[in-house]
Amino acid sequence: LISVLGQLCQWIYRLILMMCPSLSSTTPNNQLFLYALVQNLTILVMVLLFLKAHRLPLTLLGLKKPIQSRWIQWAFVHGIGLFGIMMALSILTELLLPNKVSAQPITAIIVNAEGFWKKLIPFLVTGILAPIGEEILFRGFLFGTLRANIGEKAGVIVTSLLFGALHHDLWRMIPLTLGGFWLNLLSLRTQSLYPAIIAHSLWNCCMVIIIYII
Numbered sequence: 001l002i003s004v005l006g007q008l009c010q011w012i013y014r015l016i017l018m019m020c021p022s023l024s025s026t027t028p029n030n031q032l033f034l035y036a037l038v039q040n041l042t043i044l045v046m047v048l049l050f051l052k053a054h055r056l057p058l059t060l061l062g063l064k065k066p067i068q069s070r071w072i073q074w075a076f077v078h079g080i081g082l083f084g085i086m087m088a089l090s091i092l093t094e095l096l097l098p099n100k101v102s103a104q105p106i107t108a109i110i111v112n113a114e115g116f117w118k119k120l121i122p123f124l125v126t127g128i129l130a131p132i133g134e135e136i137l138f139r140g141f142l143f144g145t146l147r148a149n150i151g152e153k154a155g156v157i158v159t160s161l162l163f164g165a166l167h168h169d170l171w172r173m174i175p176l177t178l179g180g181f182w183l184n185l186l187s188l189r190t191q192s193l194y195p196a197i198i199a200h201s202l203w204n205c206c207m208v209i210i211i212y213i214i
Helices: 002-019 021-025 028-053 071-096 105-112 116-150 152-165 170-190 194-213
Strands: none
Touching: 002 028, 028 105, 028 116, 071 170, 071 194, 105 116, 105 194, 116 152, 116 170, 116 194, 152 170, 170 194
């Protein structure tokens, strides 16, 4: 399913570039922003179509009010905690591995960004758009579907592994699987997807800011 969604996003993105050739000559930042929009809209449309076809409620995605009254504070605490743990694991990986792990394409765009606007787009894509799309897909749709079929515990494990595998790198898969597991537990504890989206967004935003500072 994830592979199919990825291929569909790429096909739609290429179709848009074919229909609007001028977009092909835009900066990598603009192309990144366009692809992120295509990806999020594709995920949202496909998920909504699936729910409608199977007559399933939106609450399956966890898009409902959290049970905690101070859930926003919860989300911020967990987001900062995730950032700290992921930073520690990244440093540990750098120290233990004889060869450095190759940077992701988005990291190269972030590192090379100069000027406010060129830095803003990767920040929005990584810190806002990506967490929304990934949480709806993984902690919302996939986990909700898996929980109904294989149970809550197995659903958490499978969803977390898929989230880690999305980045196609063994050494990134391990910490990201743990991050996915953490976000799953946060979503379960609050009985809502919103805290996980905020925590994921804060985690990513902090990572981008650190890259800019370094």
